[in-house]
Structures are given as structure tokens and as C-alpha cells.
Amino acid sequence: MIAPAGFAQALAAAFRQDDPSALGALLDDLPADSPPLVPMAVLAKAHRSLDLLLSRGFSANETRVDRLAGLHLVNDAKMVRTLVAAGGDVNLASAGGTPLHLAAANATPPVIKALLDAGADPSATRDDSVTCVTPLEVACELGRTAAVKALLARPPGHATCFFLTAAFVTRKGKKELAVLDLLLAAFGADMEPPAGYDFLLHIASKAGCLDGVERLIERGAAIDRPDREGRTAAFLAMAGLFPRPEHVEVFRRLAAAGANLDQRSGNVTPRDLAQRHGVALP
Known part of the structure; x- marks a missing residue:
């Protein structure tokens, strides 16, 4: 019987070298308190050792104390297929x-x-x-x-995709915008919102997010579509009590893209709001 410390070292070496012969010899004297071996083989990317363990009846769903099994730890597509073929969940x-x-x-x-x-x-x-x-x-x-x-x-599902995209139309940063580009390419700029929610362009405009507005315009978002209360994106950009500079930038970008500044919401137009706030039009 190998001493516990020596056994652990030999086991680690067998996985590191992916040596089924050495591992097989160790399995004959496996102590009761040995660590889960399948996750160890996965982390070591020891394909032949993993095959041996599975052929000896070790479970593909064997978990560590943190409840992670081999499939949680895998970073090798072939190993995914091996584990799944052996019943991995x-x-x-x-x-x-x-x-x-x-x-x-x-x-x-x-x-x-x-x-x-x-x-x-x-x-x-x-x-x-x-x-x-x-x-x-x-x-x-x-x-x-x-x-x-x-x-x-x-x-x-659709709702998850909408809320995820909606979150990223109000973000800034190189990584965030790269993600937004992928989401818009997959789902489009005019995703139908779940009941009670605004379209993406309204969300970005209301947030004063120029990056999001520009990407939505480039993807063909309907600029003058009203929301549930009859407000367009240009209206929402100016609807605050004191529009911030970023909202003014969004308003001007929408105007430059051809937004109808005379489309009414009630008795007020986006042009009226802009004039009220002293925003000069292009």
C-alpha cells in the first residue's frame, strides 16, 4: 500500500503523463478517501486515462466537493463527446x-x-x-x-434575448459595443418588445446612449415609430425636465437621420421640446 502522500503524487503524475498503465496500477489500491478521479482526468486533459476510468465503471457525472463534474470543467470538445457517450449529463x-x-x-x-x-x-x-x-x-x-x-x-427564448439586447443598447465600452453588435446582427434593431416594454431605440434614446442609438439607426431601426404613449425616440430624448448633453447629442443624431421633429405626442412635438430647452437644430 502506498502512503497517502505518495499515492497523491503518483496519481497526479499518472494524469499528467496520461499513462493508463500507471493509473491502472493505482486503481487496484485506491483508498476510500481518494479524490474524484474523473474531474481530475478532465482537468489534466488526460484522454486515455479518462477512457480507462469510464471503462472501469467510474461515473461520468462524478462530482467534486464543489458539485462540479467533468462536464463543468472540460475545455476539450473531444472530451465532451467522451463524457456524454458515457452518460454525462x-x-x-x-x-x-x-x-x-x-x-x-x-x-x-x-x-x-x-x-x-x-x-x-x-x-x-x-x-x-x-x-x-x-x-x-x-x-x-x-x-x-x-x-x-x-x-x-x-x-x-425571445424575452431573454430582448432584455439582454436592451441592456447593451445603454452600455458604453469597446467590449460592450462588440457584444451589442453581435446581438443586433442576430436579433435585429426592431425586436418586438414584451408587453409593457419599449422598443430598443426608445430605450437607448431615453437613456441618452448615443452609441446604442447610432448602432440601431445603422441596423435600420424605425426612427419615427411611437411608443405606447405616442412618443417617438426624438421626443424621448428631449422629454426630461433638463436634458443632459448626451440627450442633446442623441436628439441631433436622430434629427440628422431624418426623424420627424413635428410628429405630435398630445399637443407637443420634438421640435417644441428642443426649442423649449434652447437646443439649436442642425
Whole structure:
């Protein structure tokens, strides 16, 4: 019997070298308190060792104390297929979410594709005390554009996609705008909002987000469409009591794009609001 310290070292070496012979010899004397071996093989990218473990009856869903199984840790598409073929659950829940959540945060696009091909649920949520987050939301928030592209092949439901895009039309920053470009390319600038919500252009205009407004205009957003209360995007840009400089920029951009400044909401037009606030028109 190998001493515990020596066993751990030998086990680590067997995985590091991906040596099934050495690993097989160790399995014959496996102590009761040994760590989960399948996750260890996955982290080491030890393909032959993983094959040996699965052939010896080790579960593809074996988890560590943090409830992460091999599919949560994998960053190799071939290993995904090996684990799935052995019964690995691509929707196995953990504190960090499903394997697709972890892949969205850490893995390469081929791994994401392999998980999706194996039936990973793109609408699965990672619950916490504040919100429910899908894998696509994870990738977007981290600015992992390659992962976003892979996940957009099978996006979650319409409402999730709308609220996610709506969040990014009001953001600034290079990564955030790169994500927004991908979302708009996938879903369009005129996504139908869920009941009770505004169109994307109204949201960006009301927030005074010039970057979002420009991208929506470039994608063909309907500039003069009124919201539920009859207000256009140009109206909303000027509707505040004291419009900030960014709202003035948005208003001028909409005007330059051909917005109808005489379209009424009640008895007031965007032009009236601009004049009231002393905003000179182009």
C-alpha cells in the first residue's frame, strides 16, 4: 500500500503523463478517501486515462466537493463527446450553473458547440438571490465575443434575448459595443418588445446612449415609430425636465437621420421640446 502522500503524487503524475498503465496500477489500491478521479482526468486533459476510468465503471457525472463534474470543467470538445457517450449529463446543475454556463465563462467555442450538440439547454438559468442568468447572458457580461457567437447559434427564448439586447443598447465600452453588435446582427434593431416594454431605440434614446442609438439607426431601426404613449425616440430624448448633453447629442443624431421633429405626442412635438430647452437644430 502506498502512503497517502505518495499515492497523491503518483496519481497526479499518472494524469499528467496520461499513462493508463500507471493509473491502472493505482486503481487496484485506491483508498476510500481518494479524490474524484474523473474531474481530475478532465482537468489534466488526460484522454486515455479518462477512457480507462469510464471503462472501469467510474461515473461520468462524478462530482467534486464543489458539485462540479467533468462536464463543468472540460475545455476539450473531444472530451465532451467522451463524457456524454458515457452518460454525462450536459444539464447537470451546480452552484455555478450547468456545464454550458461554465463553458460560456471559460471554454472555447468548440466546447460550447459540442455541449449544444449534445442537448445542453441554452435557456437553463443559474439562480441566485437577484436574477436568473442564461449561458448567453454569462458570455455577454464577460465580453467573451467568441463564446457569444457560439451561443447565438441556439439562443434562449425571445424575452431573454430582448432584455439582454436592451441592456447593451445603454452600455458604453469597446467590449460592450462588440457584444451589442453581435446581438443586433442576430436579433435585429426592431425586436418586438414584451408587453409593457419599449422598443430598443426608445430605450437607448431615453437613456441618452448615443452609441446604442447610432448602432440601431445603422441596423435600420424605425426612427419615427411611437411608443405606447405616442412618443417617438426624438421626443424621448428631449422629454426630461433638463436634458443632459448626451440627450442633446442623441436628439441631433436622430434629427440628422431624418426623424420627424413635428410628429405630435398630445399637443407637443420634438421640435417644441428642443426649442423649449434652447437646443439649436442642425
